[in-house]
Amino acid sequence: MNIKNLCEILELREGEGLRFAGMRKFVEDSLSKLGIDAVYSIDSLKTKIAVIYFKEIEKYDEDIVMDLHRKIWNEGKSPFLMLILPREIRVYNTFVPTPEGKDEFDLSTLIKTLDVYIHADKNIKSIKENLSEFSKNNIDTGDFWKSENLKFENAKKIDICLLDNLKVVRNKLTKLHLSFPIVNKLIIRSIFIAYMQDREILTEDYFKKFEDYRNFAEILKSKEDTYLLFNQIYEDFNGDVFSVKDDELANVELNHLDLIRHFLEGAQFSEKDTSIQTSLFPYYFGIIPIELISSIYEEFLRNDSKKDNNGDHYTPYHLVTLSLDEFYKDKQLLNKKIIDPSCGSGIFLVESYKRLVEEWCYKNEKLPDWKTLGNLLLKHIYGVDISKDAVRVAIFSLYLKMLDFIEPKDVWKRNVKFPNIHNKNIHNSDFFDEKSKIENLYLFSWGEVHGNDSVELIKYLQNNLKIDWLKNADIKKSEDDKIITVTDGENLLTFKINEKENKVILEINSEPQRDYIFKNEGGKLNIYENLKFDYFIGNPPWGSLKKDALPVKFCNQNDYPISDNQIAQAFIWKINKLAKKDSNTCLILPAKSILFNKGENSKEFRKKFFKEHNVSTILNLSSLRHGLFRNAIGPSIITIYSFDAETKNVLYINPKTSFENENSSYIIINSIDMVNLPMKWISKDNIWKIAMWGGAIDVEIIEKIDKFPKLGKILGGKEYLFSLKIEYKKYLRVGEVDEKLRNAFMYGQISLSSNARISKKKGRKIWYINDLMETYRIDIDKQLNIYKKEFSSSFGIQFGKLEKRKKTEPRLKGMELVDPEKIEKFYYDSKYNKEITQSTFERPRDTFNIYLKPHVLIRKNKLNAVFVDHDLAFSSAIMGIHGENQNFLKYITVVINSELIKYYLFLTAATWCVERDYMLFKEMLEIPILIPDNKELLKISLIHDKIQENLQNNKNCEKEIQLLNELLYSIYDITGVERGIIKDTLKFSLSIFENGMDSISYEKTDNPMLRGYVMTILGRINEIISLDKKFMNAEIYFSEGPLEIIIFSIDDKPREIKIIENMALMESKLREISNTISKRYSKSISLKKDLRLYLNDKIIFIKFNEKRFWSFKQAIMESNRLITEIITGCRNE
Secondary structure: OOHHHHHHHOOOOEOOOEEEOOOOOOOOOHHHHHOOOEEEEEEEOOEEEEEEEEEEOOOOOHHHHHHHHHHHHHHOOOOEEEEEEOOEEEEEEOOOOOOOOHHHHHHHHEEEEEEOOOOHHHHHHHHHHHOHHHOHHHHHHOHHHHOHHHOOOHHHOHHHHHHHHHHHHHHHHHHOOOOHHHHHHHHHHHHHHHHHHHOOOOOHHHHHHHOOOOOHHHHOOOHHHHHHHHHHHHHHHOOHHHOOOHHHHHHOOHHHHHHHHHHHOOOEOOOOOOOOEOOOOOOOOOOOOHHHHHHHHHHHHHHHOOOOOOOOOOOOHHHHHHHHHHHHOOOOOOOOOEEEOOOOOOHHHHHHHHHHHHHHHHHHOOOOOHHHHHHHHHHHEEEEEOOHHHHHHHHHHHHHHHHHOOOHHHHHHOOOOOOOOEOOOEEEOOOOOOOOOOOEEEEEEHHHOOOOOOHHHHHHHHHOOOOOOHHHOEEEEOOOOOEEEEEOOOOEEEEEEEOOOOEEEEEEOOOOOEEEEEEEEOOEEEEEEEOOEEEEEEOOOOOEOOOOOHHHHHHHHOOOOOOOOEHHHHHHHHHHHHEEEEEEEEEEEEHHHHHHOOOHHHHHHHHHHHHHOEEEEEEEOHHHHHHHOOOOOOOEEEEEEEOOOOOOEEEEEOOOOOHHHHHHOOOOOOHHHEEEEEHHHHOOOOHHHHHHHOOHHHHHHHHHHHOOOEHHHHHOOEEEEEEEOHHHHHHOOOEEOOHHHHHHHHHOOOOOOOOOEEEEOOOOOEEEEEOOOOEEEEEEOOOEEEEEEOEEEEEOEEOOOHHHOOEEOHHHOOOEEOOHHHEEOOEEOHHHOEEOOOOEEOEOOOOHHHHOOOEEEEEOOOOOEEEEOOOOEOEOOEEEEEEOOHHHHHHHHHHHOOHHHHHHHHOOOOOEOOOEOOOOHHHHOOOEOOOOOHHHHHHHHHHHHHHHHHHHOOOOOHHHHHHHHHHHHHHOOOOHHHHHHHHHHHHHHHHHHHHHHHOHHHOOOOHHHHHHHHHHHHHHHHHHHHHHOOEEEEEEEOOOOOEEEEEEEEEOOOOOOEEEOOHHHHHHHHHHHHHHHOOOOOOOHHHHOEEEEEEOOEEEEEEEOOHHHOOHHHHHHHHHHHHHHHHHOOOOO
């Protein structure tokens, strides 16, 4: 048995995901580096995702296999290793670390073994039966992740282990009285040396210079020799990252170096335990991707700078890869300036530099030398960060990546020195600081130009402009000191000062003119280049800033709209200043503040953002936020845009939880999660949330519901009572009612009790007087207009910590307090009520009557509402609505508990199902309320009462609840088709959010569901084409496998739906279709999971075997597309 035989049986084909080692020219092949023979990968957008590594060996040697496993685990890319021996196949899990002992190796890593037989036919049968999970069909569809054998503990992967260990080591070092900056330098420097040791750049001979040491770990046992080594590294490689300051030398002790040594040797640390498990799984820093080290270290930098806003987190390596794969897919990097304006540890820059070097290799058909590697870095890669440590790590990461492209033996042969890029390419400054050198690159001082010995000018011309004729050139200044000329007789270069426009003009022969700026600084006239960049990349910081922060000032000064002082939005606008018309941008941004917030400033930001930029792609990762970022739940989007026009059409991608995403740490995208949004849709307020979980048909339903008054407006309703002179305004003070104001109310025939209190609506000229049973509203205009509020609404009691309980409300003492967890739809269990024993609170609420009957109680973290006809207090986890009209309060209860409103909020609420797993009260106040007539109100009230009675007596009331749902659908004029769409959205889409992989959406479909899907499509299509005496018919190829096929045909007469339950026939049909379309599709049909093809006179649907693909809603959407194609004659495959 060999690899080719095995792959042929599993239908893994070269050119369709299978690649053998040595096939990549000019750039380093990671397979060869690991000693792997082949890899099978799948595609997600433009990203290659390794699934299986293959290695063929003649004889099993446990030491060799364990070493190979350890290397693959350190690389952290492929979850499986398939080892092929002459008489055996072994499959290993390579997402778990290699144990130290041989006895534990098979136990913890081996998934399965399979004997190989002499007879080929017997082998084929055995492999197909026992390795079926690894067949092309199962891998490409992701079905193989569902196997219990193939599920992983993410906590054991290299990135998590390394991150967790680094965290503990850093914390232990700081507890041993080292500052974070020193700890960071020490760890960075040590990882760099470990990398060079593992790459065999630093050999045993190198370490022996310092004593009789064989490796770095041994040197770390001596502080004196360790720092001799550090100084030697600095001398040998000329990198700023290696320099040692006096404070470090004075503070680092041997116990600190011991911790570093144990860490590098693969020890496992614990925060709670002082003991160290040594040699648990040694790291191979020469194999661990540098981008991975960089991304992990970013988490520390974020924490050190105390930027703990929601969404500040390190950027996972695979997310960077996905972003840049999509961004760079049609772009060249050579001769382009690339900048990360908040570069952190430099992961985006490192990945971009890697692709830049690879592009150079393919163009020049050779590997670059060290000088070329340095020039590519200096010419193309730029970064900015406000953190010194971040800049240091970014430079360190770029240096490591440079070494990745050079053979170890050449490092010493070529006397390698790292280019100095600190504050030249990678700047330690505030991106919004106008004095930052990233905007104005210093070139030379005009006054220092004295002829042919003008060092700065010559250096600029040679290094930056690449002028190669300076050797025989003369440099001269004009008598008025306004012109500099450089000429060799054949070529002419001139700098001319234009004082009127405050610029210097450069002309070189017949080339286009270049403009520079000049500044008078310290008596010198200095010349600067106003830098513009081609590509902007990165993950700028998130969160709100203070009003006086530089980014906020920048936006205000330049009339850029910004909501809630969001720093990420400020970065977008600042990038505009450094961009050219043909520049392009790829940023990871906070989803909520960019797409979903509904405030006026948010709308203004979106309007200008899409107007001034051509946004091509938005990848919304909100539903994956728990998996992508371990330590933050801030939802993110990857946004790709240019500056050449306004937005016309956005590819909006919304990947959902899946077996692949749960297990592989990669993002798998299905076509069902992709939609093209035209500009006319982008301007709609709710479109980003609707398109995240729904489709075009949902937009129409939401707009139908949205036209009715909002709950908040209804609750704010008022009845005019009387007016007072404006002079009474001076008696309006928060707290007790002034006696003169109390007497004035008597003129309006209103007697205020001694319990009456005044409150004010923040930021508006609206005051309230909250009395025992009534709330009065006071609007200030030319007089004080007094109104009676029909409803009162507010959160409940905020009890607060003892020291914060400063407000007294004696009326609450002795009242019953409901447990919010016991509030269900229409019912709460009163036996869990407790008596309030205190009278002081942090916030008892001014609207005391919300605690008085009759009222509606709404639970915060669920859409559960209950009508209560007795006095009852509640905490701030509950919202209360008080009013006199019981039937209307019951109606509000029914509306909040309904399918219709759950659907509405699911597709419109800015926070729920985006940033939070629960509803905000302000989102509930946005519920559209269509008030029925009194007859319908009474009918709904009676059904409501019947439900409450049944629930109190433990009786089933599903029938009555569904009756209420249907009544509401009728009141809101929701059609039968629309009701089916709403029910499917809640059943499948909301279920994915609430239940993850346990959702019914991921269950396999069945015959009745497939038949229902087909019947829906046939019914709608035949209604149209039957007018031409044509009929659409269907064949269903049903299987328990990962895919289902439906073939539609147009015939002269209708036929019964044909269901074929034959796996062999199904597989044969798949192969037939695959062979037919292979010339038109580069990806396998299986990967798409939702494919529609036109072959001859047939329409073929191939979809994944999950219920979410075969719902009534999907059938309606599919039939709408088919109807459009029939009418327009345009086919969309």
